[in-house]
Amino acid sequence: MEKLFESMYKLIVETSTNLPKDVRRAIYEAKLKENAGTRAAMSLATISENIRMADENVSPICQDTGLPTFKIKVPVGVNQLKIKEVIKEAIAKATKDGKLRPNSVDSLTGENSGDNLGEGTPVIKFEQWEKDYMDVRLILKGGGCENKNIQYSLPCELEGLGRAGRDLDGIRKCILHSVYQAQGQGCSAGFIGVGIGGDRTSGYELAKEQLFRSVDDVNPNEDLRKLEEYIMENANKLGIGTMGFGGETTLLGCKIGAINRIPASFFVSVAYNCWAFRRLGVYIDPESGEITKWLYQDGEDVDLSNPPANEEAAASSDSESRVVTLEAPITEKQIRELKVGDVVRINGIIYTGRDAIHKYLMDHDSPVDLNGQIIYHCGPVMLKDENGNWEVKAAGPTTSIREEPYQGDIMKKFGVRAVMGKGGMGPKTLQALKEHGGVYLNAIGGAAQYYAECIKSVEGVDLLEFGIPEAMWHLRVENFTAVVTMDSHGNSLHEDVDKSSLEKLAQFKEPVFK
Numbered sequence: 141m142e143k144l145f146e147s148m149y150k151l152i153v154e155t156s157t158n159l160p161k162d163v164r165r166a167i168y169e170a171k172l173k174e175n176a177g178t179r180a181a182m183s184l185a186t187i188s189e190n191i192r193m194a195d196e197n198v199s200p201i202c203q204d205t206g207l208p209t210f211k212i213k214v215p216v217g218v219n220q221l222k223i224k225e226v227i228k229e230a231i232a233k234a235t236k237d238g239k240l241r242p243n244s245v246d247s248l249t250g251e252n253s254g255d256n257l258g259e260g261t262p263v264i265k266f267e268q269w270e271k272d273y274m275d276v277r278l279i280l281k282g283g284g285c286e287n288k289n290i291q292y293s294l295p296c297e298l299e300g301l302g303r304a305g306r307d308l309d310g311i312r313k314c315i316l317h318s319v320y321q322a323q324g325q326g327c328s329a330g331f332i333g334v335g336i337g338g339d340r341t342s343g344y345e346l347a348k349e350q351l352f353r354s355v356d357d358v359n360p361n362e363d364l365r366k367l368e369e370y371i372m373e374n375a376n377k378l379g380i381g382t383m384g385f386g387g388e389t390t391l392l393g394c395k396i397g398a399i400n401r402i403p404a405s406f407f408v409s410v411a412y413n414c415w416a417f418r419r420l421g422v423y424i425d426p427e428s429g430e431i432t433k434w435l436y437q438d439g440e441d442v443d444l445s446n447p448p449a450n451e452e453a454a455a456s457s458d459s460e461s462r463v464v465t466l467e468a469p470i471t472e473k474q475i476r477e478l479k480v481g482d483v484v485r486i487n488g489i490i491y492t493g494r495d496a497i498h499k500y501l502m503d504h505d506s507p508v509d510l511n512g513q514i515i516y517h518c519g520p521v522m523l524k525d526e527n528g529n530w531e532v533k534a535a536g537p538t539t540s541i542r543e544e545p546y547q548g549d550i551m552k553k554f555g556v557r558a559v560m561g562k563g564g565m566g567p568k569t570l571q572a573l574k575e576h577g578g579v580y581l582n583a584i585g586g587a588a589q590y591y592a593e594c595i596k597s598v599e600g601v602d603l604l605e606f607g608i609p610e611a612m613w614h615l616r617v618e619n620f621t622a623v624v625t626m627d628s629h630g631n632s633l634h635e636d637v638d639k640s641s642l643e644k645l646a647q648f649k650e651p652v653f654k
């Protein structure tokens with residue numbers, strides 16, 4: 141198996157940088173459905189451009205590597221311990237090469253291991269089979285969408301939908317609800333894997349297993365096939381859309397599996413995956429360790445640049461949008477002029493800050509003067525070049541709602557005028573934006589290459605002891621584009637989309653599957 145290391149390294153790099161063909165086709169279909177000039181069309185154009193750039197740069201599609209998870213089938217007698225060792229080496233090398241973000245963090249101390257290895261990381265699961273080759277699959281599922289996974293215990297009461305009973309119709313309601321509750325926070329439009337039955341653990345396992353099905357396969361179980369079709373058709377009527385900006389496509393794929401349960405339990409488990417659905421697979425010759433076939437790469441190759449990604453035209457033809465240039469330090473007057481729907485282009489310095497920084501700033505001084513500044517919720521992939529200078533390899537936004545308990549207080553304490561991330565924030569932040577004079581800017585989640593290109597230099601870093609993703613990076617940007625989705629006048633696009641999608645959800649209250 142002397143070629144196994146090379147094969148595993150290739151699988152990891154391809155999975156992180158090259159979106160599979162079946163996923164590309166689903167995104168292409170979504171693009172065709174959106175009207176030119178809408179925020180959804182503009183976001184999908186950015187996403188498409190990002191996919192192209194990741195390919196070209198052989199760099200991560202999204203900065204979040206997730207918890208790399210391998211599912212491996214081996215012929216009887218193949219040494220699984222050896223395979224595990226080789227995979228770990230390949231993961232460490234891919235991290236060192238900037239193809240993965242160091243993402244393995246000690247849960248108690250917060251220390252980042254730096255190489256994606258540690259207790260429980262990566263996840264490697266084996267099964268034996270009768271075939272004479274190995275099947276190795278890898279999924280890189282990021283944290284934002286992982287946090288939107290949900291498990292229902294039937295019977296239950298669901299917002300908008302009422303009672304969900306222990307039958308196919310109750311399952312239908314849970315799945316629709318799972319899409320509603322994710323809103324844009326898991327970087328919609330998403331793919332869902334649903335597991336019916338099992339216990340809390342095996343139910344989630346089954347849900348994740350569904351994500352390894354090809355997007356365009358057909359469920360062999362007739363009831364589940366009908367349910368998958370129903371969900372695809374109707375979840376897309378919720379109007380959540382790309383990034384939760386509203387639009388025609390909210391869901392790109394739905395795969396459902398069922399296993400037995402015990403009489404007292406009835407779980408419906410949903411694994412939500414963002415549009416950056418990075419999962420690939422290979423067949424491996426167990427003698428040489430060589431790749432004999434790539435999976436998910438059959439079928440038509442779509443051209444995602446078609447229709448062309450003309451963002452400028454899209455932004456200006458949207459009657460709601462004006463384009464405003466921002467450069468810190470920003471005054472309260474400038475901020476109060478911004479309204480939900482405005483497109484901003486940022487030039488100058490922005491500072492990253494995510495979970496560790498927000499917690500830290502609550503009871504410490506800031507290492508830099510944040511008065512009038514912009515905080516970017518982002519945990520980038522960074523590498524040092526041969527001269528010892530930091531280079532940005534990927535830098536899309538992270539889910540902002542995690543900072544909800546801190547954000548308003550921090551803006552007021554330090555005079556921050558704008559925070560940028562994705563998925564929006566809640567009522568506490570909205571209130572603070574109003575009182576203090578601030579805005580929330582929504583960048584396109586997962587567009588890590590697209591934004592990395594807007595970063596012209598790394599001017600400094602503080603609190604690097606928190607690890608690369610959690611440090612405060614000082615970034616000089618040019619034409620960094622985002623949309624105002626919460627303003628200083630009490631308006632929130634996220635609140636509006638949540639409300640209208642809940643109303644739409646209620647239209648699915650009546651039984652469909654008897």
Ligand SMILES: O=C(O)C[C@H](O)C(=O)O
Pocket residue numbers: 203204282283284285325326518519537538539540585
């Ligand atoms: O950790 C990140 O960079 C982002 C995360 O995947 C998220 O969606 O919030």
Ligand code: SF4
Pocket residue numbers: 202203204281282283284285286325326327414415416536537538539585586587
């Ligand atoms: S930032 Fe968005 S696209 Fe990237 S892993 Fe998180 S949920 Fe997925």
